[in-house]
Amino acid sequence: MQGEFSGNIHLLNSQEDLLRLFRESSAAYSKIAILTDENTRDHCLPLLGNVPGTNISIPAGEENKNIGSAEKIWGELLAAGFDRNSLLINMGGGMITDLGGFAASVFKRGIDFIHVPTSLTAQIDAAIGGKTGINFEEVKNQVGTFAWPEKVLVFPDFLKSLPHRELKSGFAEAMKHAIISDPAYWEFLKTFDLTTANKEFLNLIDKSIQIKMEIVEKDPMEKKERKMLNFGHSIGHAIESFLQPGLLHGEAVAAGMICEAYISSKILDFPLSALEDIVCQVNKRFHKVSWENHQTDRIINKVYHDKKNKNGKLLFSLIEDIGSCIVEQEVGIDLIHESFRFYQNKGSC
Numbered sequence: 411m412q413g414e415f416s417g418n419i420h421l422l423n424s425q426e427d428l429l430r431l432f433r434e435s436s437a438a439y440s441k442i443a444i445l446t447d448e449n450t451r452d453h454c455l456p457l458l459g460n461v462p463g464t465n466i467s468i469p470a471g472e473e474n475k476n477i478g479s480a481e482k483i484w485g486e487l488l489a490a491g492f493d494r495n496s497l498l499i500n501m502g503g504g505m506i507t508d509l510g511g512f513a514a515s516v517f518k519r520g521i522d523f524i525h526v527p528t529s530l531t532a533q534i535d536a537a538i539g540g541k542t543g544i545n546f547e548e549v550k551n552q553v554g555t556f557a558w559p560e561k562v563l564v565f566p567d568f569l570k571s572l573p574h575r576e577l578k579s580g581f582a583e584a585m586k587h588a589i590i591s592d593p594a595y596w597e598f599l600k601t602f603d604l605t606t607a608n609k610e611f612l613n614l615i616d617k618s619i620q621i622k623m624e625i626v627e628k629d630p631m632e633k634k635e636r637k638m639l640n641f642g643h644s645i646g647h648a649i650e651s652f653l654q655p656g657l658l659h660g661e662a663v664a665a666g667m668i669c670e671a672y673i674s675s676k677i678l679d680f681p682l683s684a685l686e687d688i689v690c691q692v693n694k695r696f697h698k699v700s701w702e703n704h705q706t707d708r709i710i711n712k713v714y715h716d717k718k719n720k721n722g723k724l725l726f727s728l729i730e731d732i733g734s735c736i737v738e739q740e741v742g743i744d745l746i747h748e749s750f751r752f753y754q755n756k757g758s759c
């Protein structure tokens with residue numbers, strides 16, 4: 411891919427290409443370690459054949475994207491005598507690419523790392539764009555860095571072992587890419603068959619990476635435009651943090667996109683027909699997330715931790731139409747409550 415940061419992203423069509431790039435990318439280092447979780451160790455690592463180096467494996471699940479897991483990685487790197495000319499390869503979903511990217515970016519003030527994303531969420535989003543992070547005190551991504559991987563090796567065949575529910579979770583981020591910037595892509599996704607063959611996924615992954623990188627290249631440090639990528643996440647992250655473990659990232663973001671599309675209809679005149687369309691498409695793909703009414707205040711409290719907020723003001727990325735997103739829109743607490751009621755009462759189309 412072209413561009414200052416996109417040049418290190420490789421979308422690979424064959425296992426031979428994956429192995430070749432993997433060998434080339436890791437040859438110059440004094441030591442290499444491969445970080446996996448227990449699922450990607452069993453299902454994905456074997457596709458690389460005999461890899462020289464240490465395998466660091468941690469239990470799967472978002473609840474392990476924490477400082478304890480980072481300490482385990484640093485401990486194993488130290489014990490194995492890793493110097494600054496060492497490489498960490500993060501092979502997994504977004505939990506592993508976020509955690510491993512973070513651990514590498516601060517170990518000995520930063521060692522090189524490569525992402526080998528294995529879930530759809532990681533291939534189109536988490537491994538793309540240079541954000542790393544861990545959760546802290548039950549709030550998502552509160553500690554992290556901007557740090558660029560040396561390479562990102564995206565191989566869609568990894569998705570063959572990904573559970574279908576996880577695949578759908580990643581699809582929510584593709585929907586977000588379409589909603590914030592590309593009406594034609596939105597139409598393409600509406601009829602996308604998630605049980606489809608590899609070639610169709612290649613097109614989806616390619617398009618989503620392009621959209622994300624176009625935005626990231628304009629604003630790598632998320633001062634302004636990059637905040638568009640947070641559409642659905644102000645509320646999505648709050649729901650996700652509150653309902654952990656059990657709810658997947660994309661499932662929470664899907665719910666967040668309905669709430670934030672509703673808020674957009676109130677603040678930016680986002681057309682009601684487009685709101686209906688989003689509700690319909692999300693409900694077609696995702697089960698409704700539920701919680702007790704008395705828990706709503708506690709979920710909304712978590713919105714206050716969102717990193718886009720400034721001076722106590724809740725700032726959201728909202729949409730004025732499909733394909734057009736505006737950042738830093740102040741949202742009042744009453745409207746957030748209203749959007750939760752809209753989400754809970756709105757049936758499918």
Ligand SMILES: NC(=O)c1ccc[n+]([C@@H]2O[C@H](COP(=O)([O-])OP(=O)(O)OC[C@H]3O[C@@H](n4cnc5c(N)ncnc54)[C@H](O)[C@@H]3O)[C@@H](O)[C@H]2O)c1
Binds near residue numbers: 551
């Ligand atoms: N840094 C960013 O810009 C960014 C963007 C989006 C999401 N994220 C983060 O990504 C995380 C969510 O990513 P995720 O949904 O990939 O979660 P995940 O890494 O927890 O993976 C989901 C599940 O799928 C399993 N898995 C992954 N690949 C597999 C494969 N090929 N075969 C079998 N099992 C496989 C994992 O073991 C895990 O059980 C969240 O922490 C979120 O905050 C970060």
